[in-house]
Amino acid sequence: DQQVKQNSPSLSVQEGRISILNCDYTNSMFDYFLWYKKYPAEGPTFLISISSIKDKNEDGRFTVFLNKSAKHLSLHIVPSQPGDSAVYFCAAQRLGNQGGKLIFGQGTELSVKP
Amino acid sequence: DVKVTQSSRYLVKRTGEKVFLECVQDMDHENMxxxxxxxxxxLRLIYFSYDVKMKEKGDIPEGYSVSREKKERFSLILESASTNQTSMYLCASTWHNEQFFGPGTRLTVL
Structure with missing residues (x-):
């Protein structure tokens, strides 16, 4: 039972253009959604998050949009840079008694071409 | 800066061996x-721990066990390694909502 899904295993965009990574979830009780970025042979690093009570959060080139009615979130990267090439994981979290437990999607590998 | 370290970056073991993967965090985080x-x-959750000597099963605990004798250290144990446990293993600790990950251990079981 995959509660968090990233249906695109890979995405290729041109440098300077917008990258849009998508994520769907099934559990309406999630409190937070997070995006992590992972380079090969390194652990994931936190990128940006959004509370379930918001519909947008922006941090520099990165914006996350949340559509609760559709149970969908997306990460926009504008403008995309070659250094953004990595695997991006979407994750969802319920606060309270789970100790910060995250449920991850399968990941999307982004390739930004110069 | 939060630091989460893992004892090995790469590990090769044989089927049936007992394997220990160690993880240490230096920020006094309770959850690992x-x-x-x-x-x-x-990423699929194997086990987590919210305090010393406390552990909870994640989504795929079969074939694994854990140990948390000290707050800063969380160990993953493969009692009898099998080839389907060849994988990248990632340890994390939590501060507020954010998880901080170690660099990972690439385990190959032959």
Whole structure:
């Protein structure tokens, strides 16, 4: 039972253009959604998050949009840079008694071409 | 800067061996996690711990056990390694909502 899904295993965009990574979830009780970025042979690093009570959060080139009615979130990267090439994981979290437990999607590998 | 370290970056073991993967964090975090990452499957939670000597099963605990004798250290144990446990293993600790990950251990079981 995959509660968090990233249906695109890979995405290729041109440098300077917008990258849009998508994520769907099934559990309406999630409190937070997070995006992590992972380079090969390194652990994931936190990128940006959004509370379930918001519909947008922006941090520099990165914006996350949340559509609760559709149970969908997306990460926009504008403008995309070659250094953004990595695997991006979407994750969802319920606060309270789970100790910060995250449920991850399968990941999307982004390739930004110069 | 939060630091989460894992004892080995690469490990090769034989089927049936007992394997210990160690994780240490230096920020006094209470919650620690072990995941495995496999292509197409993302990160799957094996076990987590919210305090010393406390442990909770994650989504795929079969074939694994854990130990948390000290707050800073969380160990993952493969009692009898099998080839389907070949994977990237990632440890994390939590501060507020954010998880901080170690660099990972690439384990190959032959």
């Amino acid at each position: 996690f072990w995941y495995r990452q496999d292509p197409g499957l993302g």
